[in-house]
Structures are given as C-alpha cells and as structure tokens.
Amino acid sequence: MGRRLLRYRCRSGGAKAVKGGAEMRSIVATVLIILATIHCARAADAPTDRDLQVGYCVGVGKVQLEKMQVTGSPAIDQMMADARARNQHYILYLTSRGYVGATGPRMRMLLPAMGRGEADVHEIINVGNLCVSQCKSAATLAAASQCYKKCQAQHMSEAKTRRIAACDTLDQDVPF
Secondary structure (H helix, E strand, O other), X not given: OOOOEEEXXXXXXXXXXXXXXXXXXXXXXXXXXXXXXXXXXXXXXXXXXXXXXXXXXXXXXXXXXXHOOOOXXXXXXXXXXXXXXXXXXXXXXXXXXXXXXXXXXXXXXOHHHHHHHHHHHHHHHHHHHHHHHHHOOOOOHHHHHHHHHHHHHHHOOHHHHHHHHHHHHHOXXXXX
C-alpha cells in the first residue's frame, strides 16, 4: 500500500508534502493543547465553594433584612445592624472576587446559590408562621415552647436551619 501524502501550506506560503503526516500530528497536538489550556482557564473562573457559600448567605441576608422592622428595642436594632454589616461584608468579598458588578456568566454562576438562600429563609418564615398559628392555643409558656419545637421539627429541615445559621459565623472566615 502506498503512503498517503498530506499537503498543507506552511508560513512561507509554499506547499510542502508530508510523508505519514508526522508534522500534521504535531500541529494537531499543539491545537489540542491550546484548546485544553483555554478550557482549564474557564474552569478556574468557576466559583469556589466559599464563593457559593457567601452567595447563599447574601440571599439569606437580603430576605432577613427585608423582613426585619425597626422596633425601638436596642437588642433588635443591634441585631439588624449586625445583619446589615455582615451582608455588606459578604458583598465586599464577592466584589473583590469579581462577581458583584459583573455582567454575563460570572454573576450568573452565583444566582442559584443566592436564590436558594432566599428560598430557605422564606420557607423557615412560613414554617414559623404555621407553628405560631398551631401553638397559639397552648395554655402555658412551656406548652407553647414544646408545641413550637415539635412543629418546627416536623416541618423544617435541620440541614436548612444549619445552613442559615452558618451565615452568622461565616464572616469570620471571609476576608475583608
């Protein structure tokens, strides 16, 4: 069987015959390496676990701040100030990582985590309202407390409450 001759144009503009395609294989290998490098650069642009956690906590903080109301109570007002500061801390972190203010795919990578945080808080609020309505007829404080805890355990995922509670301490691990 005869050897195939492959033709391609080299940089000098002339035609060159290649026996067995050895040079062509090296060109294809170079192109594949370049494509792999581009793909790896895009993968490095993906959010880290910490970025996703902070995005989740921004969603949690957004809903919590929307639902909190100024009461005049120093303790509640301090809780609101702490929540605002924590959320601002998270937003600064995401800004430094290039998410906030970014358009296109960079910001869209965090939107599911932020949405999950918002949904979890809304669900916990709804469960809390349900439990309050179920337990409002309790005769004593102890009975109401027991009823409320039982209702929460029945309707609320412990994993969700742990994820939301982690947002209160995550800012200690996040720079800025």
